[in-house]
Amino acid sequence: MADHHLPGDPPVPLTLRRSARARRISLRISGLDGRVTLTLPTRVPDREALAFAREKESWIRSHLAGRPEAVAVTFGAVLPIDGQPRRIVAGPGRRILLQDGALMVPDLRSDAGPGRRIQRYLQELARDRLAEASDRYSAALGRPYSRITLRDTRSRWGSCSSEGALMYSWRLILAPPEVLRYVAAHEVAHLQEMNHSQAFWDLVQGLYGNYDGARGWLRSEGNHLHRFRF
Template identity: 60%
Template sequence: MGQHFLPGNPPVAITLRKTAQARRISLRISRLDGRVTLTCPLRVSDREALAFAHEKADWLRQNLMSHPGPARVEIGAQMPFEGRMLRIATGPGRLVRPEGDHLLVPGTPDRAAARIAGFLKQAARDRLAEASDHYAARLGRGYNRLSLRDTRSRWGSCTADGGLMYSWRLIMAPPEVLTYVAAHEVAHLAEMNHSDAFWSVVTRLYGDYRAPRRWLREKGSDLHRYHFGG
């Protein structure tokens, strides 16, 4: 790997990555932090790879301008909860709670992000357990455990011994997206694959899954923009 800069106003930092797996030169902008990675096969010279980036300079800058960048979770900021953007504000009492278009957080501002993360994880566990129980009952199969993680590579998984894992960030997505992921993973209790038979089970459990699946593909990575400190 190497760090390079595409000249211009402003200059663009590019990480050049060479890998044996690459079959062609490609540019990628991370939707998490806006970093630009230029990937190319081992046989391609740095000069040739950077020339490709120069040719794509206009496209690169246009996309960087539209990139929202990371979002810090703090008092005064906005963040999604169950598909709705809420303004984070200081609130009374002992519990974080949504109220109208606000997410009210008790305590000192420096603890707001940690309190919100705890609230989201508990809400995610409650909603995902409810949805998983519902779909498992419809399927006629039980699962052994349910766990939450903060995974970037997948929204959920199902192990061969009936363990369900979900990303707790699903609680920030619209409710139909969360329930679709639950139906998807529960369907793996019957079909540990992505065959036509598997998608038939998903359809039987959830119905038409195309819209929530498309939402995850197009907007799901935005949920990882939100930083909770630490």
Template identity: 60%
Template sequence: MGQHVLPGNPPVEINLKRSTRARRISLRVSSLDGRVTLTLPKGVSEKSGLAFATEKAEWLRGHLAKQGGIVQVGPGASLPIEGRMLTVTGGTGRKVRIEADRVIVPGTDDAMAAKLLGYLKTLARDRLAQASDHYADVLGRRYSRITLRDTRSRWGSCSASGGLSYSWRLILAPPDVLSYVAAHEVAHLAEMNHSERFWTAVQSIHGPYSEQRAWLRREGAQLHRYRFEG
């Protein structure tokens, strides 16, 4: 149905959706990226739904504040790259580069997010390919391809044909976390399950992984806070 912004400090962006199965108006805040969805059942007007959301505006702001809120990437924004928190800064030149505690993005402000996103995806592919090649060599298996996506439900996957798929947002995480995910997916080339033999394979090619796995469970949702569109 589209989007609506509840005025206030700060404004709250609402995604409106209609469902024939819903029995009542519902508001949901995604634990992954903080997106707010207002679901309207059949027969309930958009005006009534927005009135309901307005009544819950302070609750929404409180809930979003606890999550840390959404970060719209642009000049002055802070975001992690390979686990280091950097400030997005405009600059001259042709290429995105990292200097000290800044990521410098040449060009106009309105093109900054798209250019930075392209840089991050390229860097993610490079790092994930290196890690996948390494662990595949250790395992003695070969994968068929690498695909990058922006998945919310999983950080990686391995297909029956040997294709590896990863979330490009892993480039925001510390390098050892990215490496663990690569080892996890490469291990599926030998064991397409999560059996004891699978975890033994992960251990054999990666070494101890409990800290990296715990980091993803604890901090992984925060990587979805960063928005590059609009």
């Protein structure tokens, strides 16, 4: 890959990626982080890809302008936890406390900020909630899983391997609880149906109930969970 910029105010970073399978230049803007990637055939020079980007500049900038701004997770910021907005405020002691409308975080002057500590706290909270939901659905299904892993994934909210290992995005703790539970039911259902057939969706329905609302929330709002920078 090669990195370039589309000049202007502000300049737009461009990532050039070569692919032996590409037959023409293509442009993609990530829905998660706004990264602009140009994929081009192996023998096409960089200048042609950059000229292509300049032709599409107005479209690129209008698309980026419509994206929600990144939010730095620090004191004073508002962070959704369980789908509810919580303002990050300084609190006493050494433990992070979750309250209605607030996340109380000890203000340790010795570190660079609360972001990493809040991330660790959220990961622990997400593991507890996802393990609880996975245990419930796994017991209802009568199929055990082998382990749970949490990651900060960008392309999926969860997965289930053929060995029964469940993986979830810890950012699900930022979503409403019913959305987190839906993802758990979805992945546990894969313990029996390793596909997305009608039988699979019937199984999800049996475990979780009507999933249209939770699935729709992820499609319309899920990408916004990635704008929080820890």
